[in-house]
Amino acid sequence: xxxxxxxxxxxxxxxxxxxxxxxxxxxxxxxxxxxxxxxxxxxxxxxxxxxxxxxxxxxxxxxxxxxxxxxxxxxxxxxxxxxxxxxxxxxxxxxxxxxxxxxxxxxxxxxxxxxxxxxxxxxxxxxxxxxxxxxxxxxxxxxxxxxxxxxxxxxxxxxxxxxxxxxxxxxxxxxxxxxxxxxxxxxxxxxxxxxxxxxxxxxxxxxxxxxxxxxxxxxxxxxxxxxxxxxxxxxxxxxxxxxxxxxxxx
Amino acid sequence: xxxxxxxxxxxxxxxxxxxxxxxxxxxxxxxxxxxxxxxxxxxxxxxxxxxxxxxxxxxxxxxxxxxxxxxxxxxxxxxxxxxxxxxxxxxxxxxxxxxxxxxxxxxxxxxxxxxxxxxxxxxxxxxxxxxxxxxxxxxxxxxxxxxxxxxxxxxxxxxxxxxxxxxxxxxxxxxxxxxxxxxxxxxxxxxxxxxxxxxxxxxxxxxxxxxxxxxxxxxxxxxxxxxxxxxxxxxxxxxxxxxxxxxxxxxxxxxxxxxxxxxxxxxxxxxxxxxxxxxxxxxxxxxxxxxxxxxxxxxxxxxxxxxxxxxxxxxxxxxxxxxx
Numbered sequence: 001x002x003x004x005x006x007x008x009x010x011x012x013x014x015x016x017x018x019x020x021x022x023x024x025x026x027x028x029x030x031x032x033x034x035x036x037x038x039x040x041x042x043x044x045x046x047x048x049x050x051x052x053x054x055x056x057x058x059x060x061x062x063x064x065x066x067x068x069x070x071x072x073x074x075x076x077x078x079x080x081x082x083x084x085x086x087x088x089x090x091x092x093x094x095x096x097x098x099x100x101x102x103x104x105x106x107x108x109x110x111x112x113x114x115x116x117x118x119x120x121x122x123x124x125x126x127x128x129x130x131x132x133x134x135x136x137x138x139x140x141x142x143x144x145x146x147x148x149x150x151x152x153x154x155x156x157x158x159x160x161x162x163x164x165x166x167x168x169x170x171x172x173x174x175x176x177x178x179x180x181x182x183x184x185x186x187x188x189x190x191x192x193x194x195x196x197x198x199x200x201x202x203x204x205x206x207x208x209x210x211x212x213x214x215x216x217x218x219x220x221x222x223x224x225x226x227x228x229x230x231x232x233x234x235x236x237x238x239x240x241x242x243x244x245x246x247x248x249x250x
Numbered sequence: 251x252x253x254x255x256x257x258x259x260x261x262x263x264x265x266x267x268x269x270x271x272x273x274x275x276x277x278x279x280x281x282x283x284x285x286x287x288x289x290x291x292x293x294x295x296x297x298x299x300x301x302x303x304x305x306x307x308x309x310x311x312x313x314x315x316x317x318x319x320x321x322x323x324x325x326x327x328x329x330x331x332x333x334x335x336x337x338x339x340x341x342x343x344x345x346x347x348x349x350x351x352x353x354x355x356x357x358x359x360x361x362x363x364x365x366x367x368x369x370x371x372x373x374x375x376x377x378x379x380x381x382x383x384x385x386x387x388x389x390x391x392x393x394x395x396x397x398x399x400x401x402x403x404x405x406x407x408x409x410x411x412x413x414x415x416x417x418x419x420x421x422x423x424x425x426x427x428x429x430x431x432x433x434x435x436x437x438x439x440x441x442x443x444x445x446x447x448x449x450x451x452x453x454x455x456x457x458x459x460x461x462x463x464x465x466x467x468x469x470x471x472x473x474x475x476x477x478x479x480x481x482x483x484x485x486x487x488x489x490x491x492x493x494x495x496x497x498x499x500x501x502x503x504x505x506x507x508x509x510x511x512x513x514x515x516x517x518x519x520x521x522x523x524x525x526x527x528x529x530x531x532x533x534x535x536x537x538x539x540x541x542x543x544x545x546x547x548x549x550x551x552x553x554x555x556x557x558x559x560x561x562x563x564x565x566x567x568x569x570x571x572x573x574x
Binding site: 048079080087088091109115122163166 | 425426428429432433434435436437439440442443444446447448449450451452453454455461462465507
């Protein structure tokens with residue numbers, strides 16, 4: 001589904017990622033873990049097109065997406081959420097989700113300005129689909145609120161709804177549980193499982209080990225920019241290299 | 251409860267009716283003329299608002315597109331005897347073309363850098379208006395521009411000029427309202443709030459910014475062309491840096507991202523100089539003060555203040571009905 005081939009990223013003299021190769025199976029939930037500074041977010045930024053890698057390739061299915069801009073990736077079905085929640089703060093919750101349908105709609109400036117019949121019909125579909133996704137994440141009640149007024153946990157859910165509205169094949173979540181309380185984390189876990197049931201591949205970076213071990217089928221461990229281990233949650237928990245990376249050696 | 255959409259249509263119809271009946275309540279051509287200018291300035295403020303209020307991209311050179319429209323129309327009609335309507339269309343295309351070409355390099359810039367680049371663009375065009383004396387008449391201006399006409403109706407008196415300008419203005423407002431409530435409008439506001447997230451959602455931010463810049467330039471040029479054919483005389487002073495700043499002030503005072511706000515801002519800034527005559531050159535101080543006070547205390551512009559008041563009055567009335 002998603003394949004990274006020897007990704008290296010250097011910022012000046014600093015090597016953030018070194019020869020990282022990863023493959024994410026279609027329809028799976030895969031977790032990326034690692035201590036702070038391991039290069040997890042850098043990896044996401046490269047895959048989602050925000051950064052360009054120094055060397056290596058990224059494949060989505062058979063397509064080489066190494067040099068694709070983020071706006072092009074959305075159309076191909078790759079979408080992400082952000083660690084610090086990047087909502088469109090001044091827009092309503094519903095409008096936020098409707099932006100997610102941008103690539104699934106096509107009316108241009110002319111037909112929008114003149115409200116041509118096709119545009120009116122499309123607008124209706126956009127609204128219905130966006131509402132459907134808000135319903136899916138349990139935000140339908142907040143549809144008319146301004147996004148910046150949402151509590152943090154719901155902001156996270158809105159980001160996920162908006163990403164789902166893109167109708168992605170794969171969704172990258174950057175620390176979806178950060179800042180959530182324990183009840184919200186449990187709800188998040190079940191939401192991620194329901195996303196998987198829709199046939200969407202999930203790749204997440206997460207610090208909450210309980211969540212990762214609970215929902216992920218396979219886990220990638222990064223440490224100091226290198227891939228340290230790959231395996232099932234059980235294998236990772238028993239891997240001595242992982243344990244020493246987390247707990248320190250000796 | 252009315253749906254949002256129906257309420258918006260009603261508001262627009264009410265606004266249009268108010269505007270179209272206004273001449274019957276105005277005494278004398280002086281006020282009609284002031285309202286013609288309010289119409290032209292509203293068009294310009296709405297055009298700039300699409301860029302500044304929705305997409306969040308500043309332009310300190312928008313008077314240049316206004317001037318470009320005016321001069322294209324003026325030169326084509328006086329020196330090439332082209333029909334004024336055709337000249338207006340060509341003026342629009344010309345501004346669009348120029349905006350599209352300069353849009354790609356300029357709109358890559360952000361914040362102060364974008365402000366500086368658009369400022370420079372405005373000044374360059376201003377210099378061209380002044381210096382190409384053979385075409386534009388230079389500082390002494392270009393006169394004898396013909397009025398627009400449809401068949402035997404010539405738009406040369408106060409009344410029909412008023413309706414000509416305001417039908418265009420209402421058209422521009424309606425199209426902009428439609429645009430702002432469509433997927434394009436949402437994408438623009440998304441760019442404004444978080445360009446990174448907008449791009450990840452598949453919005454081609456770079457292209458869309460250029461497109462809206464182009465549309466904005468087109469509308470400004472059409473306003474410029476109408477101005478030229480209404481005034482029949484144009485000179486560079488009307489298209490300089492001061493007017494660009496005045497346009498930005500209109501948009502901010504009225505309300506960023508509100509089409510009716512742009513009308514409000516345009517109306518106030520058009521009438522204010524008339525009211526502030528007593529202060530002579532100090533009127534610029536009053537503009538500055540207004541801008542400071544509004545950005546500090548009413549960041550949503552006067553329109554948001556009005557909306558708040560209207561909501562309070564409405565809830566007061568509803569409350570009374572429930573009490574009774």
